[in-house]
Amino acid sequence: MARKRKAKSESHQSSERWLITYADLITLLMIFFVIMYAMSKVDVAKYETLAKALQVQFADGPSIIPKGTGIMGEAIPKESRTTGDTEQQRQQETVKPNESVQAEQEKKEQDLQNLLKVVQEYIAEHQLDGQVSASDTPRGIAITLNDLFLFDLGKAELKQAAYPVLEKLASLFPKLSTKVSIEGHTDNLPLATGSLYQDNWGLSQARSVSVIRYFVNSAKLPQDTFISSAYADTKPVAPNDSEADRQKNRRVEIVVLRSGSPQ
Numbered sequence: 001m002a003r004k005r006k007a008k009s010e011s012h013q014s015s016e017r018w019l020i021t022y023a024d025l026i027t028l029l030m031i032f033f034v035i036m037y038a039m040s041k042v043d044v045a046k047y048e049t050l051a052k053a054l055q056v057q058f059a060d061g062p063s064i065i066p067k068g069t070g071i072m073g074e075a076i077p078k079e080s081r082t083t084g085d086t087e088q089q090r091q092q093e094t095v096k097p098n099e100s101v102q103a104e105q106e107k108k109e110q111d112l113q114n115l116l117k118v119v120q121e122y123i124a125e126h127q128l129d130g131q132v133s134a135s136d137t138p139r140g141i142a143i144t145l146n147d148l149f150l151f152d153l154g155k156a157e158l159k160q161a162a163y164p165v166l167e168k169l170a171s172l173f174p175k176l177s178t179k180v181s182i183e184g185h186t187d188n189l190p191l192a193t194g195s196l197y198q199d200n201w202g203l204s205q206a207r208s209v210s211v212i213r214y215f216v217n218s219a220k221l222p223q224d225t226f227i228s229s230a231y232a233d234t235k236p237v238a239p240n241d242s243e244a245d246r247q248k249n250r251r252v253e254i255v256v257l258r259s260g261s262p263q
Contacts (some may be wrong), residue, residue, distance in 0.1 A: 108176075108177060108178060108258070109258075111175065111176055111177075112136075112140065112141050112176075112178075112256060112258065113136075115141055115172055115175075115176065115256060116134055116135075116136055116141045118172060119134040119141075119143055119168075119169070119172075120134050122165075122168055126164075128149075128165070130146070131145070131146045131148075131149040132144070132145050132146070132149065132165060137255070138258075139181075139255055139257060139258060139259075140178070140181075140255050140256045140257040140258045140259075141255070141256040142253055142254070142255045143169065143253070143254040143255075143256075144251050144252075144253050144254075145162070145165070145251060145252045145253075145254070146247070146250070146251055147186075147207070147247075147250035147251055147252065148247070148250075149161070149162060149165075150162045150207070150211070150252055151207060151210075154191060154192055154195055154197075154203070155196075156196075156197075156203060156206035156207045156209075156210050157210065158210050158211070158214060163214075166211070166214050166215070166219070167219065169215075169254065170214075170215055170218075170219035170221060171219075173215070173221055173225065173256075174221065176256060178256060178257050178258070179225065179226070179227055179257045180225055180226050180227070180254060180255070180256050180257065181226075181227040181229055181253075181254075181255040181257055182208045182211045182212050182226055182227065182228055182229065182252065182253075182254055183208060183229040183230075183231060183252065183253040183254075183255060184203070184204030184205060184206070184207040184208035184229070184230045184231065184252055185204055185231050185232070185233070185235060185236075185249060185250065185251050185252070185253065186200040186203055186204050186232050186233050186249065186250055187200075187233055187236070187240050187246035187247075187249045187250050188200075188233040188236075188240040188246075188249075189240075189246065191203060199232070200232035200233055201230055201232045203232075204230040204231060204232050205228070205230035207252055208228045208229060208230055208252065209228055211252055211254070212226045212228055233249065236248075236249040237249060237251075
């Protein structure tokens with residue numbers, strides 16, 4: 001009878017051993033999910049705190065998360081983190097200048113379009129069609145003034161009638177952050193005998209300089225804003241086969257440049 005009771009007791013103990021294994025499994029799963037949660041936060045300081053807490057909790061056995069090893073592997077070296085931060089900072093610093101340049105270019109273009117609008121409105125208001133025109137070209141905003149509007153035939157001294165237009169333009173230039181090319185053009189006819197200028201090159205250069213002198217001396221604009229160019233008859237806008245077309249070629253162009261070069 002005693003043997004039967006002993007067998008029954010051993011059977012009962014064996015049937016309850018799985019509970020111990022199950023409890024260990026649940027404990028390990030809990031630890032695993034706690035570690036995974038900590039990893040998702042990617043916080044090295046909290047990770048190290050958790051590891052120490054677990055080591056204290058399970059001090060009777062080997063450390064579940066040995067220092068420097070474990071599920072997460074080695075902690076990210078401070079030097080590596082610093083290098084990554086530095087690289088990210090460099091990229092951000094590169095983006096900022098690019099954005100600044102783009103914003104500056106957009107502002108410059110908007111200023112040019114505003115200039116074109118103001119000049120065209122001024123031309124219409126003062127009925128200057130045929131004498132003054134303004135257009136948007138690849139190089140910039142080109143303001144074309146007929147030579148007879150500015151000068152007497154074969155001469156380079158400005159007429160009094162040209163001053164109001166030049167004064168209006170002078171009031172607009174300080175708002176711009178770009179160069180202004182003043183370009184003299186002539187037709188292909190030779191100068192009259194006794195002219196002050198040797199040829200059309202000399203005349204076109206003198207006319208360009210006269211306009212610049214007005215802006216610098218009378219309007220008090222900075223000299224380095226302007227570029228003087230002389231083209232004589234090399235850049236006609238019409239054939240030089242009639243007086244009407246030759247009149248179109250005799251002109252001064254004031255080009256507010258998109259870039260720093262008149263070309």
